[in-house]
Amino acid sequence: PFNVNRLVEDLLNYPYGCTEQTISATMPWVMLDEDSAKQFGLKPRSQAERAAKVAGAIGRLSGMRNSVGSYNLWSGSSSRDVWLTAYAVGFMQDARDRGFDVPESSLARSRTWLLEQVQQSTGAFGTWSANLRRNVEANRIDSSDANVLREDHRRFAGLATAALVLARDKKAPLSTVRQLFDNYQERARSPLPLVQLAAAFKLMGDEGRMKQALDLAMTR
Secondary structure (H helix, E strand, C coil), X not given: CCCHHHHHHHHHCCCCCCHHHHHHHHHHHHHCCHHHHHHCCCCCCCHHHXXXXXXXXXXXXXXXXXXXXXXXXXXXXXXXXXXXXXXXXXXXXXXXXXXXXXXXXXXXXXXXXXXXXXXXXXXXXXXXXXXXXXHHHCCCCCHXXXXXXXXXXXXXXXXXHHHHHHHHCCCCCHHHHHXXXXXXXXXXXXXHHHHHHHHHHHHHCCHHHHHHHHHHHHHC
């Protein structure tokens, strides 16, 4: 049901350039080789043309990365965002795995920072009050509950995305990711972080939790 041609053309002509926008606009250059472009009725792009676009995006992204390895939406910002950093690392992994030149230095420091965030993940969440837990179980959420749930989901989503990109490069601490899933899976308010954890567990060889996470995602 998706109009792939229109969606890709919109991305290729995307006029904005923050970290997320740079990645989103470059993803078609990474993903669509000449055969795929023809399949969706898009203008085929040469490997050299694609490589130049990807290299330009990676160069731009280097200016969005701070000294500790985390990414900001714009250069000069001092914020540190787990999800955004994992999104950037995942993009560069996609480019690398499809044969584009991605300097290891662009990945290593950011992976180390993400690993630190995942290792500290058990301290990222507060304890839900009995009242909040009852309201969640009864699907009776007021505005104060919603704020807590939104912030907890944001944290969980960032850590799940980080776990997946670390698992792709065999850098994820399995015991810590298990704790994140076992103790805080209820903090996910949408399926995507649970699917990402399922993929991470698959890569790390934990088939049992892979299935648990996927089953939870399908009902969330």
